[in-house]
Amino acid sequence: xxxxxxxxxxxxxxxxxxxxxxxxxxxxxxxxxxxxxxxxxxxxxxxxxxxxxxxxxxxxxxxxxxxxxxxxxxxxxxxxxxxxxxxxxxxxxxxxxxxxxxxxxxxxxxxxxxxxxxxxxxxxxxxxxxxxxxxxxxxxxxxxxxxxxxxxxxxxxxxxxxxxxxxxxxxxxxxxxxxxxxxxxxxxxxxxxxxxxxxxxxxxxxxxxxxxxxxxxxxxxxxxxxxxxxxxxxxxxxxxxxxxxxxxxxxxxxx
Numbered sequence: 001x002x003x004x005x006x007x008x009x010x011x012x013x014x015x016x017x018x019x020x021x022x023x024x025x026x027x028x029x030x031x032x033x034x035x036x037x038x039x040x041x042x043x044x045x046x047x048x049x050x051x052x053x054x055x056x057x058x059x060x061x062x063x064x065x066x067x068x069x070x071x072x073x074x075x076x077x078x079x080x081x082x083x084x085x086x087x088x089x090x091x092x093x094x095x096x097x098x099x100x101x102x103x104x105x106x107x108x109x110x111x112x113x114x115x116x117x118x119x120x121x122x123x124x125x126x127x128x129x130x131x132x133x134x135x136x137x138x139x140x141x142x143x144x145x146x147x148x149x150x151x152x153x154x155x156x157x158x159x160x161x162x163x164x165x166x167x168x169x170x171x172x173x174x175x176x177x178x179x180x181x182x183x184x185x186x187x188x189x190x191x192x193x194x195x196x197x198x199x200x201x202x203x204x205x206x207x208x209x210x211x212x213x214x215x216x217x218x219x220x221x222x223x224x225x226x227x228x229x230x231x232x233x234x235x236x237x238x239x240x241x242x243x244x245x246x247x248x249x250x251x252x253x254x255x
Contacts, residue, residue, distance in 0.1 A: 017102075036075070067136075173211050194214065
């Protein structure tokens with residue numbers, strides 16, 4: 001199928017285009033890299049496994065009041081959070097207006113309302129803004145440029161500002177992708193700032209999902225498996241796999 005009809009190319013930013021294959025629509029930013037995907041028959045589900053893993057905070061928080069997404073992608077996390085957590089505010093910082101436009105036109109992103117606030121802005125500006133500090137229960141960070149070589153923002157300053165945005169028991173999930181040198185640098189920079197940092201093994205195209213806690217949680221695996229069962233039942237996400245991943249991480253990283 002030709003994708004020329006759905007090209008959003010406001011100047012000054014990478015153009016956003018779509019392709020479709022076997023019932024799945026994918027988002028691209030001027031390259032062949034897939035920046036997000038949506039199954040046309042299930043537009044509000046999260047299609048990609050590593051993006052599902054970005055919801056791993058659900059094992060620890062069940063009633064977030066404010067969920068923030070840095071980097072919109074194909075809006076999968078934003079739509080899921082907006083539809084499945086009706087008492088939460090959902091805020092997005094996305095720099096590229098083409099991405100916002102294509103998500104509204106082709107990926108079912110709702111218009112802004114009293115709960116949803118998609119802002120065209122730089123993620124760094126968002127996290128540095130003192131008005132956002134101590135106000136975010138869940139921060140989901142998925143910041144890639146069109147080359148997808150690694151996160152756009154990964155300095156200690158950036159992660160400190162993310163930490164500052166979180167409420168007392170707030171959790172950040174972030175997708176660390178790219179060269180292996182990137183992984184180590186990102187993890188070290190997060191560990192400098194956060195009380196506890198856990199990462200799950202790569203599942204798909206070398207994406208590693210990291211969970212960073214403002215306050216280290218008490219981890220009781222019997223409780224987490226019970227929660228995982230509830231998440232599978234109510235949200236249809238493979239949460240038991242996440243707990244298995246956490247468990248093997250703890251075993252590997254316990255001195």
